[in-house]
Amino acid sequence: MKRRWENILISEIRKVVGGAKLRRGRGRIWIENEISPECEERLRWIFGIQSYSKCDHCKLQELEDRVLSFWNERVRDRSGFSFAVKVKRSGKHDFTSQEMAARIGGLILDHHPDLWVDLENPDYRIYIEIRDNDCYIFDEVIECAGGLPPGVEGEVVALFSGGVDSAVATWLMMHRGCKIIPVHFDLGAFSAHDGRMRAEKVTSFLKRYQRDLELLVISHGDFLSDIRRILSDAKIENHTCLLCKRRMYRVIEEIAVREGAKGIVTGESLGQVASQTLDNLFILDHAVKIPVFRPLIGLDKNRIEAMARAIGVYDVCTSMKDECLATPDKPTTKGNLQKILEVESNKDI
Template sequence: MCLYLLRYSEIFLKSEAVRRRWENALIFNIRNALPECRVKRERGRIWLDGVSNPDKLKRLFGIISFSKCKYCMLKDLNSFVLDFCDEIAIERARTFAVRVKRVGTHEFTSPQKVAELGSLVLNKFKDFNLKVDLKSPEKTLFVEIRNEDCYLFDDVVKGAGGIPLGVEGKLLALFSGGIDSPVAAWFMMKRGCRVIPIYFDNTPFSDESSLRRAKRVAEILKEYQPDFEIRVEDGGNFLIRAKEVLRKDGIENYTCILCKRQMYRVAERIAKEEGAKGIVTGEAIGQVASQTLDNLLVLDEACSLPVYRPLIGLDKIEIERIAKEIGTFEASIFPASSCSAVPDKPTTKAKLDKVLEAEKEVLSSLSW
C-alpha cells in the first residue's frame, strides 16, 4: 500500500475552529488538483492514496513537505522495515540513521524503537560495512507510529508552504508579466489570497509581445492557482492624453506617476466589483524611479484600498532567485517590447499638487 504523507505547519498553530476551516480548505484544494486521490485526515497530518501526479503537491499552498511512504501494522513493523531497506537499497549507503515518531500509548519509547530497528538493519546488512551516523547520515529511515499503524519513508520533499489558497479572500494584482509582479502575486497566494491579475494594454506605447509574455507567465502561475486568468484593461488612451497634457505643462517626467495612479484607480474599481480586499503590486523601494518613497506616497493617494507590496524590502537579485524557484523567471525574461512612453528622466520626487492638477485636465477630457 503506497501513500503520501502531507505535513503542514501554521495550520496546526491555529484555534480549533480556524484549524478545521483551513484544513477543509486545504483538502478542497487537494481534491481539485488531484481528483483521483483519496484523502484521510489526522491531527497534523493528511494522508493521500492513489496520487497519480505527486509533483502537483509541490504547488499546493499550505503543505510544508510531503513523503511517499509505505504502510504496515505495528505487529509487522520489524520484518517490514527490513523489506523496505531492501527496496530503497540502503546497503549502497555508507551510513544511515533511523528516526521514529510516535502517537499513542505503547510499551516502548521512541529511542528504544530506534535502537531496536537500527540493530535489525545493521545485522541484516553486516556484510556491507553499513554504519550508524545520527548527525549526517547518507540514508535516513523515517518511521511514524500512530497507535497500531506504521508509516515508513526515506525522503522528505519540500512543499510550497504558507497557508491554503483562498482562506484570506481575494486581491487584485497589477500584472505586467515581468520579473517582479508574478513573484508579488505568488507571495500573496502563499498567504492564502486568491489573486485576480490585471494587465494594462498601453498600445500604442507597447505591442502584443508584452501581453503574450504576461499570458505565458500566467500559465505558470495557474499551477499554483488554477483560475489565475488575466483580465486586460485599456491603458493606452489615458496615456496618450496624459503625455499631451504633461508635455504642454513641461512636466513630462511625471508620465509614469500619472500612468501608475490610473492603474490604481482602475484596479480599485474592479476590486470593488469582485469583492477583493486590496491591490498587489511588485514594487520595491528604490528599484525604479516610480518606486522611491516620495513617489510611492503620491501613488497611494490615488487609491482608498490597501496596496500590498510583498517585495518592498527585497533587491533585484533576491526577487530573481525567487522567480527561478517558483518557475516564472524564464517566461518573464521572454523578449517583449518596453513601454515607449517612459520619459528619459522620470521624476523621483513627484509633487502631489502638480499631479492632481495634471490629472484633473486629463480625466476631464476623457470623461472619467
C-alpha cells in the same frame, strides 16, 4: 480556523487526486490510494502542503518485519554505506522515539553488518512515524510549495506586467493564502515588445498554483497618448509615470470593489525606479482608498531575481522583454501632488 483551512486544502487535493480516498489526522492528510505520477507532481504546487511522502503502512506489532521488507525492496545491490533511522511517534507507548530508532537501527545492522550508522550525514535515511498502533515507513520527503491553503485569506487584485517583480509579488501573496486577480495594462503602441503576450505566458506558469487564475487585460494606450499630450502642454512630462500608475491604481480599485477583493498587490520595491521612491509611493497610494500591498518593498533587485529563480518563474519572465516607450528621459523622483491633481481634474482624461 485550522479546521476551515484543512477543509479548503482537502478540497484542493481532491481536485488533483479525483476519487482517491482521503482522511486527516494530527496535522496529516492521508491519500489511501495509488495515484499517478502526474498527480504526484501536481501535489507539489498546492499551497498549504509543506511536503509529502509515499509510505508503507503496517501495525506496530508488524513493524520490524515490515521495515526489513521495505529495506529489501528499496535498497538493492548496495553495501558499505551509512544510514540513519528517524522515528516520530504520537500516542501512548512504552518506548521513546530514540529508543525505537535505536532498536530498528540495530535490527538493520543485524541483517546488514557491512553498514554503519551516521546520524549527522547518512547516505540513506529511513523514516518511521508511529501513531498509536499504526506505523508509516518511508525514505523520501518531497518538498512542496508550503504556505497557506489557496484563498484562505481572501482575494486581492495584482498589478501584473508579467515581469519578474510582479510575478514574484503575486506568488508571495498566493503563498500566504490569497486568491489573485491579475490585471495587465496593455500599453498598445507604447509597448516596445508584446507585453501582453509575456503577461499571458507568466500567468500560464502561475496557474500551477492557482488553477482558476485568469489574466484580465485593460487597454491603456489611449490614456497614455492623452496624458503625454496634456503633460507636455503643462511642461511637466517628468510626471508621466506617476499619472500613469495612479490611473492603473484607480482602475484596479474599481475591480477590487466589484469583486470583493481586499486590496491591491504590486511588485514595487523601495527606490528601485523613479516612481518607487518613498515620496512617489505616497502619491500613488493617495489615488486609492483600499490597501496597497507591496511584498517586495524592502528587497533589492538581486534578491528579487533570486526568489524568481527559486520559484522557477525567472526564465519565463525574461524570455520576452518589454519596455514602456512613454517613460520620460528624466522621470521625477519627487512628484508634486498638487500639480498631479490639477492635471487629473482635466475633463479630457
